[in-house]
Amino acid sequence: MSGQRVDAKVVMLGKEYVGKTSLVERYVHNRFLVGPYQNTIGAAFVAKVMSVAGRTVTLGIWDTAGSERYEAMSRIYYRGAKAAIVCYDLTDSSSFQQENLWVHELQNFEEHCRIYLCGTKSDLLDEDRRKRGVDFHDVQDYADEIKAELFETSSKTGQNVDELFQKVAEDYVHFTAFQVMTEEKGVDLSQKSGTYFYSCCHH
Numbered sequence: 001m002s003g004q005r006v007d008a009k010v011v012m013l014g015k016e017y018v019g020k021t022s023l024v025e026r027y028v029h030n031r032f033l034v035g036p037y038q039n040t041i042g043a044a045f046v047a048k049v050m051s052v053a054g055r056t057v058t059l060g061i062w063d064t065a066g067s068e069r070y071e072a073m074s075r076i077y078y079r080g081a082k083a084a085i086v087c088y089d090l091t092d093s094s095s096f097q098q099e100n101l102w103v104h105e106l107q108n109f110e111e112h113c114r115i116y117l118c119g120t121k122s123d124l125l126d127e128d129r130r131k132r133g134v135d136f137h138d139v140q141d142y143a144d145e146i147k148a149e150l151f152e153t154s155s156k157t158g159q160n161v162d163e164l165f166q167k168v169a170e171d172y173v174h175f176t177a178f179q180v181m182t183e184e185k186g187v188d189l190s191q192k193s194g195t196y197f198y199s200c201c202h203h
């Protein structure tokens with residue numbers, strides 16, 4: 001970790017083989033590794049410095065292992081996270097069914113963590129539409145229900161990958177600025193409705 005200062009902790013979650021490591025590889029190193037699949041053991045950390053509205057933001061990205069063997073450990077990694085990218089494989093409906101478990105955990109234990117749903121391997125659908133195992137509108141409804149953002153990405157082609165992480169960083173900056181502003185101006189948020197408070201201030 002080399003003691004690098006991190007502004008926002010981001011955690012990658014999702015079943016094994018959905019493509020979490022590949023997403024991070026594409027985003028941080030702009031590459032797609034081919035060759036035999038190697039499952040992540042425990043978790044891997046990488047820091048990425050980026051620019052949002054003229055401001056430098058360092059994301060500390062924790063890529064967790066999806067294997068059930070490491071499930072209990074993942075809780076250690078999402079603690080204090082500002083954002084969770086919960087991944088599912090667009091061609092594998094069972095990977096989407098498991099999203100629920102992560103979302104419940106985050107809602108129960110990390111109420112200030114914003115959730116981004118990420119359908120991976122969209123290039124496989126470009127090859128053959130019949131491979132889609134998860135309906136876009138079903139996921140969009142679910143995302144609306146849990147107040148999450150939804151992205152469909154391909155680490156192979158790079159489609160939507162930068163956009164996903166850029167949105168994570170922008171939201172972090174936006175919500176942090178909002179928080180500082182309200183703290184400085186002494187706005188009494190308890191006067192606002194519950195929904196307003198929740199949607200504007202969880203970071």
Ligand SMILES: Nc1nc2c(ncn2[C@@H]2O[C@H](COP(=O)(O)OP(=O)(O)OP(=O)(O)O)[C@@H](O)[C@H]2O)c(=O)[nH]1
Pocket residue numbers: 014015016017018019020021022023033034036037038039040041064065066067120121122123124153154155156157
């Ligand atoms: N076609 C295609 N294959 C992908 C994509 N992303 C990942 N894969 C493949 O899916 C397999 C699993 O990818 P990983 O990134 O290792 O998956 P993971 O979620 O990190 O797996 P765990 O470490 O076990 O949790 C690998 O064989 C990847 O090459 C993608 O966007 N398109």
